[in-house]
Amino acid sequence: MTVVLGAIADDFTGATDVAVAFRRGGLRTVLFFGVPPEGEVTPPHDAIVIALKSRAIPAAEAVSTSLRALRWLRNRKAEQIYFKYCSTFDSTPRGNIGPVLDALSQALSPARVLTTPSSPEHGRTQYQGHLFVGDALLAESPMHDHPTTPMTDSHLPRLLREQTTTPVALVTHDILRRGETAVREAIDSKSGYVLVDALTEEDLRLLGRIAADSPLVAGAAGLAAGLAAAHASMTPPLTDTSPPSGPAAVLSGSCSARTLEQVAVMKRLGRPAHRLDPVATPDPEALAAGALAWYDSLTEPGPLVYSSSSPADLRRTQQELGVSRAAAILEKATGLIAVGLVERGVRRLVAAGGETSGAVVTALDVRGGVIGTEAAPGVPWIHPVEDRRPALLLKSGNFGDPDLLATASGS
Structure with missing residues (x-):
């Protein structure tokens, strides 16, 4: 069975977030906690999400476990890999977003990696390269006091450059206003990691169409939903499941x-x-x-x-x-x-x-x-x-x- 989308998430709740974005977009989605054994039997699916606990561990460990997840997904013939990080860009100058992106990029050799933490449904938006949580800049939100990844800067290119030697570029929202062709041209002119502003779900659907053929994409659940929408027309319809009952x-x-x-x-x-x-x-x-x-x-x-x-x-x-x-x-x-x-x-x-x-x-x-x-x-x-x-x-x-x-x- 071909896996249309294979996601590697840096924590368990973030994995459920991206999994439901895939499902809501029309993809039958299975979530695994940790890297499954090679012989794991899976229910019918279009997308697989592997949940890791790699957000706050040492960078070398995060890279190692992320690469194991990548190998498992590639053995399942995953057509596209999505690295899911938190919509509040939870990380420090030591990582782990940059080091994991570096390792995945080295393995997959994309021409560039489109990325944004924007997830408007949850109040996260990227504008002029700055991340907002609701109406507040990231560094002025409650994330400033996070016990393991306190976020004291709101400028995403600066945050990511602290974690990687790969070039980091920015495509601002004024380009998105010019339409899909202009956005494609702007992104294609960049190399390395391309952070793209996004304020609305429509912005993210546009980015999903642009990134649909890229071997590696990264971001939060918002961009994942855009990718799912781009792929869903090629997959079987969903069958619904009832909410659970019991104590x-x-x-x-x-x-x-x-x-x-x-x-x-x-x-x-x-x-x-x-x-x-x-x-x-x-x-x-x-x-x-x-x-x-x-x-x-x-x-x-x-x-x-x-x-x-x-x-x-x-x-x-x-x-x-x-x-x-x-x-x-x-x-x-x-x-x-x-x-x-x-x-x-x-x-x-x-x-x-x-x-x-x-x-x-x-x-x-x-x-x-x-x-x-x-x-x-x-x-x-x-x-x-x-x-x-x-x-x-x-x-x-x-x-x-x-x-x-x-x-x-x-x-």
């Missing part, structure tokens, strides 16, 4: 402003809520055992187990335990809690945050799944390929309306 629970570890709002809504609605405190209980097994004992005492449905906290509280936790130790405790505890919840009959599991989602998927040993209906834009239900696994909703920290966690885990 639900929410695990939240993201400290983004939107997730904190979603946690507050669940509490305000009277949902049972249990806070994980790694300072008070630094043993992850004891932390998980306490949460599961609390769950066993409940009579109300749709509970929330969370470690999400304000930036000030997060800093205090990290100062007390150290950044790495605090993250490791919560990741281990979250995985143990996920396993315990499934053993207790949970059939729908909502995870808020990239690290939380990764911990859940790893602990449950979910290899992959078919992309189903969306609970919110860019947040699909995933139906695992393995039996006896719960349906998963993996939510990127900043995604969804304030009531998303409550509605997704409702009856």
